[in-house]
Amino acid sequence: MTLTLQRKICVLGGFSVGKTSLVRRYVESIFSDAYLTTVGVKIDKKTVELRDRIVHLILWDVAGEDDISSLRMSYLRGAAGYLLVADGTRPSTLEVALSIRQRVEADFGPLPFSLLLNKHDLSEQWAIGDAEFEALRQKGWWVRSSSARTGENVEDAFTDLAARVAG
Amino acid sequence: MEGLPASVADRLQALTFSERAVAYLQIDDDLTLIGAGGHLAAYGLEGLRLGEPAVAQAGFLEGLLPLIETPYVVPSVELAAGRAADLHFDRDGDSIWLVLLDVTAERNAARRVQQKAYDMTLLQEKEALLNRKLEAANAALLATQRELEASREALLEAHAKVQAQAAELASWNKTLEERVAAQLGEIDRMARLKRFLAPSLAELIVSSGDERILESHRRDISVLFCDLRGFTSFAESAEPEEVMELLHDYHRVLVPLIQSFEGTLDRFVGDGLMVFFNDPLPCPNPAERAVRLAVGMRDAMAALAAAWRRRGHQIGFGIGIAQGFATLGQIGFEGRFDYSAIGTVINTAARLCEAAKDGQILVTSRIATAIGDIADLGDIGLLTIRGLSRPLPISNVVSLKVEQRRQVG
Secondary structure, three states, X not given: OOEEEEEEEEEEEOOOOOHHHHHHHHHHOOOOOOOOOOOOEEEEEEEEEOOOEEXXXXXXXEOOOOOHHHOOHHHHOOOOEEEEEEEOOOHHHHHHHHHHHHHHHHHHOOOOEEEEEEOOOOHHHOOOOXXXXXXXXXXXXXXXXXXXXXXXXXXXXXXXXXXXXXX | OOOOOHHXXXXXXXXXXXXXXXXXXXXXXXXXXXXXXEOHHHHOOOOOOOOOEHHHHOHHHOOOOOOOOOOXXXXXXXXXXXXXXXXXXXEEOOEEEEEEEEOHHHHHHHHHHHHHHHHHHXXXXXXXXXXXXXXXXXXHHHHHHHHXXXXXXXXXXXXXXXXXXXXXXXXXXHHHHHHHHHHHHHHHHHHHHHOOOOHHHHHHHHHHOOOHHHOXXXXXXXXXXXXXXXXXXXXXXXXXXXXXXXXXXXXHHHHHXXXXXXXXXXXXXXXXXXXXXXXXXXXXXXXXXXXXXXXXXXXXXXXXXXXXXXXXXXXXXXXXXXXXXXXXXXXXXXXXXXXXXXXXXXXXXXXXXXXXXXXXXEEOHHHHHHHOOOEEEEEEEEEOOOOOOOOEXXXXXXXXXXXXXXXXX
16 A cells, blocks of 8 residues: 655745745746745645655745845744755855755754755856855755756656655 | 723624634644634635544644644745735644634735845846956956057057168168269279279279379379381271271280289370379389380280281381379369370380380380399480480380399299
């Protein structure tokens, strides 16, 4: 009998890095260029069928904040893992993502997470060097470039994270 | 609702319920849904089943239960259809109450403000990025400008160098032109000097650059006159071509001899020649040179006369030599200058030449005295010369003494 699980996953990162677009691409296979900032949190659900289990992912798309001290940690309560998102065309957002990871780890311990360097379709504006990217992978993290526009690595990121939080 | 009249409190409750789309869930300690009500559909919570696990039916509860603290609020949660609610968790006895209050309007208002702030921040980031790009482009432009300026300076430097080289070339050209002009002048002077000087003497004068020696002056010179005997009658009877041929042979033989003794050839007049020594360049023993030349001429003419005799022409050759002061210098006008000597000594030499028979070299006593050691002389006696008040003692140079001939030869 296939085991069915439900897991809460938070999507975290600075503002305008594409968190909502990634969730929308993943859940509804839709992408829109229009930027609409998220206030509070937006909850979606997506079911992932793994080899031996079915996982209902409860996706908490948390509003991005410039200042991570403004991040409402109450949204993270009960999360099994999280997806960190940075904008590959704005290097400062990678710093924000790394700070969020530290804060989450300080408050909730080492949860499974993945790191997406989003907007990889904007290759001319891409600002993350190969060396920097490799340095992140060297930490043993699951790191990928991604694009909500093209779908690059979107499915993989959530599926991989689902497998880890369902383990 | 404390302090409010019951009717107002009821009214307020009714307003809140409708305006804030109040909904609730009641969950027991086993996380079973035991109650639900209010505007559930507004939050996508229709079709809930009481008595079944709450978290499986309302996924957003995943991880939030059981409650760690109470009351507990999760603000501004968008569950469905764009509607946002604050989730209020409260424990009451054995139950957990979750009340959902619509905050969509507040959320939307906050979103408008935040959207503007974020848009502004993004614009500022883009502006900063553009500024950095502009600065980089500006720096690149400045670098290019500096390179261009350096290139321009290099070009100006090269231009100045080319100008300097051109000026140098012009200077060299001018020097060259001056040299050519000087050399042409030298060639011209040389051509004039060679008319009466031995080529070596002409070159000497030209190379010294000093032609003052050609200016009018007096000097003690030895003068040699020679001409042919029987030339006038030959010229009258012979064809002009023959006459010219004879003169040509005559000059061909004598002129190189004159030059070899470095004599100054004053003039050709038909078959007559005048040569003098010690001017324009001084020479040692001018009398001796004149006599040596005369003997050389006589020997050469003897061979030539023999050849002419074989062709039927009786031609003889006589020479007169005198020594004395004469006035010398260039005579003539621009384009036609001759270097010539004037004085009694010229006349004397000419008269001695006239008097000389074929093969004779008649010399004055001064010449005879000067050459006594090198030549054998025959006494001719006194000779009256036109223009001179008294006759002169004259000698004939018979031959050079043997050892002297060898020297001459």
